[in-house]
Structure formats: structure tokens, C-alpha cells
Amino acid sequence: MYVKGKIVDHKQVDVEHRLIIIEQEEIARQARPGQFIMLRAWERRDIVLPRPFSLYRILPEKGQLQILYKIRGKATMEIANRKPGEEVAIIGPLGRGVTLPERGNIALLGRGIGAAPLMAIGEAAYSRGLGVYTFLSAKKKDLIPGLNDFERVAQKVTLSTDDGEINEGRLLTFLLEDLITAEGVEINIVFTCGSRRLAKGLYSMEQKYNFTAYVLLEEIMACGIGSCKGCVCKVKNPDTPEGFVYKRVCQEGPVFPVSEVIW
Amino acid sequence: MYVKGKIVDHKQVDVEHRLIIIEQEEIARQARPGQFIMLRAWERRDIVLPRPFSLYRILPEKGQLQILYKIRGKATMEIANRKPGEEVAIIGPLGRGVTLPERGNIALLGRGIGAAPLMAIGEAAYSRGLGVYTFLSAKKKDLIPGLNDFERVAQKVTLSTDDGEINEGRLLTFLLEDLITAEGVEINIVFTCGSRRLAKGLYSMEQKYNFTAYVLLEEIMACGIGSCKGCVCKVKNPDTPEGFVYKRVCQEGPVFPVSEVIW
Amino acid sequence: MKKPELSGELVPGLILKNPVMPASGTYDYGEGANAFDPSLLGAIVTKSVAASPRAGNAPPRLYETPCGLLNAVGIPSEGVDAFKRHTLPGLKKYDTALIVSVAGETPADFIKVIGSLEEEEGIAAYELNFSCPNLGDGMPYGTDPELLALALKKIRKVAARPLIVKLSPNVADIRLMARRAREAGADILTVANTLTGMAIDIRKRKPVLGNIFGGLSGPAIKPIALRMVWEVAGAVDIPVIGVGGITNAADALEFIMAGARAVQVGTANFANPMVMLEIIEGIADYLQENGFAKVEDIVGLARK
Amino acid sequence: MKKPELSGELVPGLILKNPVMPASGTYDYGEGANAFDPSLLGAIVTKSVAASPRAGNAPPRLYETPCGLLNAVGIPSEGVDAFKRHTLPGLKKYDTALIVSVAGETPADFIKVIGSLEEEEGIAAYELNFSCPNLGDGMPYGTDPELLALALKKIRKVAARPLIVKLSPNVADIRLMARRAREAGADILTVANTLTGMAIDIRKRKPVLGNIFGGLSGPAIKPIALRMVWEVAGAVDIPVIGVGGITNAADALEFIMAGARAVQVGTANFANPMVMLEIIEGIADYLQENGFAKVEDIVGLARK
């Protein structure tokens, strides 16, 4: 779907992150957690591609989408300049999104802005009555975005900061291990985003702790709808001579079982 | 000189024109009427060249420059978005500017935004005690920019609008002719800008009415300082086999005697 | 005034509803993501089909440059057999000309694909992609006029349908390529493909693309592609389809006035999935406002 | 840490203070408009000098495209005699290497200019501009490897000073051009010049430029120029100077990591007359922050 959306709010969350709230009823109605949109919010022709952003929160009743983003380069800088009332162009909702279990507990492991898609997943899990255990890390505490929102839907939010202030900067996978072993919480599904290291760490834990882990991948995207074949990742496939196939993150993803991804 | 300037005021003059006031002491001190600046007021890389703008008013006491401009394309659109307090980059003052007579009367003939450089000339002539006779034309009355300013420095301001409302849309050269013949005003020097037709018309009047006419030319410019050799116009030169030479509008101009220009 | 006529016959049997079609590899049909009905297009052009399945290049495959896009997708393809089984049936249902783009490294590859497609109905023409810069270091069919002619003569023998030859811009004189292609049997020329480029990540200190080199597309290359269309339209008497950096109707009109009978739109589809319809409309408006009865009337207008 | 070393010897006798110099035709010295002291540059490169006075092309000569600039200036020149009399003395007073760019349509043109300049002191090298696309339809010295080699061998005989050959990007395989140029006596290669392009004014229905075609420069062409530098640096063992679309230190570092020993900046000077100094500083900062002692240490780093 290619539509316009109206910015209804736009605020700084911390020095690095901003939250933009866009009114777009159709997408808000159709979108599922784990999906993303392609956004264009500029006229300048030197930026030729729209940019992919995860849905941080999906609010069908209000007809609103929330995007949590980090200013990285020219496109995110342009987005940061847009004011409430202005329009943006959106392609979406895109990608497959996640499938949640009927019952049980899920864990969310997010590094930095990788927290963005996890919020929508956590919120959906919460309203389904699942237990949501959230683990977030960043360089320092005030760079962990969305803390308030996660605290609302999570059973427990565990943090770790590289400066060592919180949890001695330990890797989130170890903190998850603590939760399972020390606190005896059974986790059925894990979602992670924002760090290759976390995803790899989860892969080696799956067997031992009997959960399935999914990673939300990022690749540079041109179309977001499967046309350009640009956003591929390597996925294991024993049926091919090479032992892998390329899958499009925008179409077959962005959610992949960590056990299938070749890094 | 390559310097920064600060926007101190920016306002809409009419539906097509805006006036931007820039604080830039050094240029305000050095600049002479008829000169121009190259302006850059954007970061986007799709606009690779700065843009030339005449000095509409030069205010050395205030350390300010005034630019009157028309929104035409992407660069002027970007300029229009800049707010007071923001900085712009300026190369200038550029070009040779005009030489005013010691005494007597001058006429200014401007079509549309061609009025812009004429104001600085009129103002300088006025403070030197010359008689300034101004003729301005446009599609309709509310598209004639700077009327108040011209009325302040001019002996007389004569208008003409294409819709026929004022002076039946007559060409400004005929109105100048009226002034000279019917009103008996002697004109020593004429400056014109904004219409090839006016400049050509003046050429054929020079002999008869014993004035010298100068035109302020426009050409697309890259450097503004004579380096790129891009902004040339054809100027008569009997010493060359071709009968003309190319002169750089930015360096040898932008002011040329109408009798020397080959159109 | 009467509505201007947008349709035209490029060559006998190939009628375009209007002069706007997607550039191969930049637009998909049927996966449900269409922003509009593809039947509204002048033609449908498929992603290039190869003889056998191909995985394509290792990622990263995309990188944005100022006003441009580098892609090193590398022509991944399901192969012609799967194309016939899975993709072609879906494409046939649209009510507009279907152009199948064919890629290969050798003449035999092209012959295999076309030989296999000739038995299918509902295909209007083939577009031959000799110019992919991402296919390693094979023979330069796309940049050597004699090799191109040789390949084309062989392919011509198996193809009853019109052959559109898509020329590479990575040559010194595209007029030579065009003339030899025409002599060797091309019915139509598409001008041009991407220009080979690259980018380096100075933080990682290595090329950005998995394949090192990629093809540059988008507004950055428009002046070059337009010049080549101008040159080719002056060098041969067969129809030219212009492509390279077209982002709006004004861009498309430049190509048509340079001599193109139709245009393709690639990179611009990504930022604005409706852009092809907007261009069709913009061309119609231009014709109407300027009193032209049909597209044909402005083809090559800037040359006169 | 010690300040990194920016200077380097390109070939015996040609020492650059730093790896940044203006691209021919885009920067003037001495007309009083200098934003900074030209002695701070790695070298001074003149506008191309022709054998006899040339008026250049009819206007319009410039047109801005997305991220690019089309120019059809056409090498206006005062001619070598006037250059020696009026311009050269002013250039000699700067304390940096002086490279005189030479343009011509035939080998004889080059020989006349260089023959006349050899008797002058204070010139460090010649840059031969074979690649100007604005000089009408003469012999394609700039795009045919054999013609280039032939011309170069003749010119080599009269030139004692280092010869820098500026290659045209309007070729199918720039490595061929580079190899033949090296064999024929080039000491250094500048890669590349502008790509030939054009634009059409759809309101006037004719080409924008007086010359119809022009050379495309600026950020739009950077990926293409960078790819060519990468190719040439891998094909020959003589120094390469990279040019095309460089707008900031990061761009310059890409060219150096691709294998360029120095870079030239053209179009970017227009929007920001201080840009070359900013690039010199940016390169120094990069070296220092990343623990490199000298520019040489990062030349070709992305190839390893």
C-alpha cells in the first residue's frame, strides 16, 4: 500500500532517539508486530531511496503508527526536520511480522535502536496474556530508548550498559540465562534485534534452554516489496549445492529463525 | 571573499517575491551598486552550484545586505525556507558594478525581478543628488516588487502592467521616450535589467536621445569569480576575425553597454 | 480539445498503450504489492530471466550515492523453466504488452531462454540484456560491437518475436554498438543500462558492495543516458526506448524529444510506486496543453 | 602523536605538499578572488592551455543537473604565447608544484604548447587533456588506445618534464587506455575527466547547451570515477591522481583507498571555495585519528 500519513507528534526521546507519531488508519489497522514501513519525507533528489523503519507501536484504535528512530545520516536528519501537521509518504505494512505463541513466555533482547520493533511485539504479547521478559542494552542508561513503554508491558525489564553502570555491561544473553536458570522462568520464544552478537549467542542457547530464537534483520533496502532483490541475507538450505539460498529481508523476513541465518 | 552571513529578516513581498536581509558587515562595506553575490543556503547535494543574486540594497551602516528574489526552482525554494537567525554562505561582492555620473539624471528600466539590482543603483544615485527616473513593469500591479523603496529615491516612478491596467501595458522604452520628449527631461544614463526586449529597444534610442544605456545581464553561473568561463555573453569586437569576443558576465559584467552586446 | 493519443506501434506487432514502462528488474507484478493495476502501463518488462537458476551476488547488493543507486544484484533468476511455470502465467493476465527481459553470459544462454519461450503465447517481445556489469569477467558482448553482432545474429535465428537489444552505456561510442546491433537483427534498442561504479566504506576500508562493482542508476546518470539516446536516435532508423534516471514527466519528455519512442522507469519506482502513472499523466497533459495530437508528434522534437 | 606526513613524491622531481589539488579549469589564481593562499595546495593545476587562442563554445555553457554540472565551456584559451607572457609569471610565485594542463586536438597542438613551455622555469609537470568531450568531432585520441599511444609517443619526445595523462571516462575499458598510455611514456595518470551528457529544455524544445553536449562533473559521477581509479590503479604501476565528484574529505579518502596517490577537486570549489583546504585538513585528521603516519599508508588500502 502506498499512502500518505500525517505527522501528529514528533519528539526527542533522548540525545540519539526520536519518536514520530503518524496518523495512517489503514496501515494501523492492517499492520502486525515485526512489520515495517518504507518512509519518504523529503523532496531533495540526492536521497533516491525511501528508508525502512520498524513499527514501534501500532495503534489501530487511534489509527496511528509510532516510529522510534535514531539519526544516522541524511534521510533520518530530514525526517527529524519534519513537523507535526506535515505529510510523509509510506509504503506498507511490509514484511512478514512475527508469530506469537498461544501461551507461555517470550523474551525480547534489544541492543540500542534494535529495541524499536521489539516494543510492538511486546505489546501484542502482553495483550494476549503472555509473559514478556525484556532485556535492553546500550552505551549508557540514557541511550536506552522506550524504557517507559517496555515497563508497561513487560513482566520484567533487565538492562545492561556498556559503561558498566548497570549490570556491569554484561551481554544480554547471559542475563537471559540468569533469568532462566537462577529465577527458573521458562522462555518459549526469543526475539532479538540490533546486534549480530546477541543473535549468535542465542543460537547456541536454543537447544540447552529449549526455546526458539528469532532475529529481526536489517539490510539496505531499495523497494521494500520484493522487487529489487537487493536486501538479501544468506539462509541455510541443504537442498542447494552451495548449502544456502539468498532470502529477501523485506519479503521473506525481516524475522528469521537464528538457526537458519548464515552470518 | 567567502564568508558566512546571518539572516536577520525574511519576508514575503508579494505572491512571487521575497526580501531577505542578511547581516554581513564586510560585504556591506565593500559592495557597490550593480554588484552581486553567490549564495548558498542548503546542505542537500543535488544542488551543486551556489546561486547569483544582485544586491537590492547595500546598507554599510547597518552592515546589512538586502536581496530581493523570486522563487523559480529548487535553490530559491530552499532559500525561501531559511529563517531569521540561520546562516548562509556568501561569495562576494562580485562583478564590476556600475559607474554613476557626477550629475544629471539617470533612468532605470526594470522588468519583473529585474528591478532588484536597479534599487541599489537608484539609491546610490539619489544620495549623490542625481535625478532618478524609474520605470517598472510586470504582469500585474501587485507583482511589481519594491515599489515603496523606489518611490523613496526616485523623482518619478512610472509603471506598466501586461494586463493593461496601468499605462495600457506599454513597453517601458516608450514610456521613457514620453518622459524625454513630452516632459522634456534630459536623461544621461539608463540602466536596464530583466528583459532583452527593453535592452534592444534602448540601443536604438541612444543616438536619438543622447544617453548611454547599460544592461545588467544574467547567465547561469558556476563560480561567480571568473574561474569556470561558464557565464559568457557575446560582446562586439571588430579586432577579432569573428567580430566578437566572449566576456564573462561575472567578471567583466554584469553591467555592459547595450551597444556592445550581441544578442 | 480531443484527448491526445498516447498509444503507438513500435514495430509491427508491438503496440504500446502509452510510452511508459518499467525498467527490467525494478518492478514486480502480482506479489500483491502493486500500487496500481499493471495493465495501465505501456508494457510490462520482466526482471531478466536466465537459462538456469542463479543465486545472484553476495550482499550487500545496494548502496545509495548522491542522486544515484549502486546495485550489484547480479541477475538472480529462477531460471527459464521455473519462470514459465510460476511467473509467466501471472504476467499474462495483464492487459498490456508483455516484454520478457533475457540475460545471459553467452549466446547459448540467450538461445536457450528464447527457444524455450517461443512456444509460449502472450509474449510481445524480448529485451536482451547484454549489458549487465555484474556478471564477472566473461566476454564483453555488451561493449564490443563485433561480439554483440555475432551473438545477436545467432539469437535472431531462434526468435520470431521482436528483439529489443538493451545497450550498455559503458562504451566509448554507443552509435557503433547501435549500428551493429541493428545490422545484426535488432528491431528496437533500449538505451541505456547502468554505468559501472563503486563505493568504498572508509571506516571498514573496503568496497561497500559484496561484488565490489555495481551498476549506477537514478537521476545521477540521466544526462549521460539522454546523450546516448540522442546519439543512437541519430545513428539508426529503428525505434529507441530511453532509460536512465527518469523521475518525472519532464525527464521522460526530454528523452522523447531526444528521439526515444518510449521510456522505461527504474530507480524512481522505489521512492514513489505511483511514479509511472504520474509520468503517463504528465505526458498526456503536456501534449494537450501544447496542442500535440499524439506522442509521435514530439518524438525527436529537440533535434529539429 | 606526531602529526601525519601529508607530502609525498609522485615521481622523481614532482613532490606534492599534500595530496589535494584543483581540477583543471575549475579554479583560478591571482585574479584576487582567492579564498586562501594557493601555496597551501598540493599543487596548482592550470586551466588547459591551447596552442593558439580559442574563444570556446557558444553560450549557454553551463547547466545544473541532479548532483551534477554539465559544462560545455570548450577550452577557451588565451593560447600558449599569451599564457607565458600574462599568466605564467603570476603562477610561478606560489610556493607549490605548478602543473600546466595542456589541451589540443592533434599531437602537433600538444607539441607546440609543450615545446614552448620547456624553456620556461618553474613548471613541475604537464597534464595532458586528451579527454575533452567538447571539441567537436576530431580524432578520438582520448578514447582509442592506439591513437592515444601514438600521440603520446610523439609528445614524449619533446617533454623532459613528467607527463601526466588525463584519461577520459567515456570508454569501455579504461585499463586498456591506462596500459597503453603507460607504455607510451606517461609518468602519471589522472583518472578521470567529465562524462559526456546533455539536457533538453522541454519548454524551448531544444538542447540546453549551445554545444548540445557537455561534460558531466560533480557528485553524480563519483561512483564511476572511483571505479575507474580502482581499475587503473590495479592495471598499471605508475601513480594515479583521482578526480570526479570529490566534495569532502571522506570522498577524497575513498579515492586514495582505491589506489589514488593524490586527488583533484573541481565542481566542489564553486559552492565552497574553501573546500580544498577542508579536505586537506580532513585527510590529516583521518590519518591521525586512525594511527597512520603518512598518506602513503592508506593508498590502495581498500584493495588489500
Ligand SMILES: Cc1cc2nc3c(=O)[nH]c(=O)nc-3n(C[C@H](O)[C@H](O)[C@H](O)COP(=O)(O)OP(=O)(O)OC[C@H]3O[C@@H](n4cnc5c(N)ncnc54)[C@H](O)[C@@H]3O)c2cc1C
Ligand atoms: C527492516 C528495517 C527496519 C528498520 N527499523 C528501524 C527503526 O525502527 N529505527 C531506526 O532508527 N532505524 C531502523 N532501520 C535502519 C534505518 O533504515 C536506517 O537507519 C536509515 O535508513 C538510515 O538512513 P540515513 O540516510 O539517515 O543514513 P545513511 O547515511 O544513508 O546511512 C547510515 C546507515 O544506515 C543504513 N542504511 C542506509 N540506507 C538504508 C536503506 N535504504 N535501507 C536500510 N538501511 C539503510 C546503512 O547501514 C548505512 O550505513 C531499519 C532498517 C531495516 C532494514
Ligand SMILES: Cc1cc2nc3c(=O)[nH]c(=O)nc-3n(C[C@H](O)[C@H](O)[C@H](O)COP(=O)(O)OP(=O)(O)OC[C@H]3O[C@@H](n4cnc5c(N)ncnc54)[C@H](O)[C@@H]3O)c2cc1C
Ligand atoms: C548576476 C545575476 C544576478 C541575479 N540577481 C537576481 C536577483 O536579484 N533576484 C532574483 O530573484 N534572481 C536573480 N538572478 C537569477 C537567479 O540566480 C536564479 O533565479 C536562480 O539561480 C534560480 O535558481 P533555482 O534553483 O531556484 O532555479 P532552477 O530551477 O535551477 O532554474 C530556474 C532558472 O534560473 C536560472 N538559473 C539556474 N541556475 C543558475 C545559476 N547557477 N546562475 C544563474 N542563473 C541560474 C536559469 O535561467 C533557470 O532556467 C540573478 C542571476 C544573475 C546571473
Ligand SMILES: Cc1cc2nc3c(=O)[nH]c(=O)nc-3n(C[C@H](O)[C@H](O)[C@H](O)COP(=O)(O)O)c2cc1C
Ligand atoms: C535493483 C536493480 C535491478 C536491475 N535489474 C536489471 C535486470 O535484471 N535486467 C536489466 O536489463 N536491467 C536491470 N537493471 C537496470 C534497469 O533496468 C535500468 O536500465 C537502470 O536502472 C537505469 O534506469 P533508472 O535510472 O531509471 O533506474 C536493474 C536496476 C536496478 C536498480
Ligand SMILES: Cc1cc2nc3c(=O)[nH]c(=O)nc-3n(C[C@H](O)[C@H](O)[C@H](O)COP(=O)(O)O)c2cc1C
Ligand atoms: C567548468 C569546468 C571547466 C573545466 N575545464 C577543464 C579543462 O580546461 N581541462 C581539463 O582537463 N578538465 C577540465 N574540466 C574537468 C575537470 O578538471 C574535472 O576533471 C571534472 O570536472 C571532474 O571533477 P569534478 O567532479 O570534481 O568537477 C572542467 C570542468 C568544469 C566543471
Ligand code: FES
Ligand atoms: S528491498 Fe527490494 S527486494 Fe527487498
Ligand code: FES
Ligand atoms: S561564473 Fe565562472 S566565470 Fe563566470
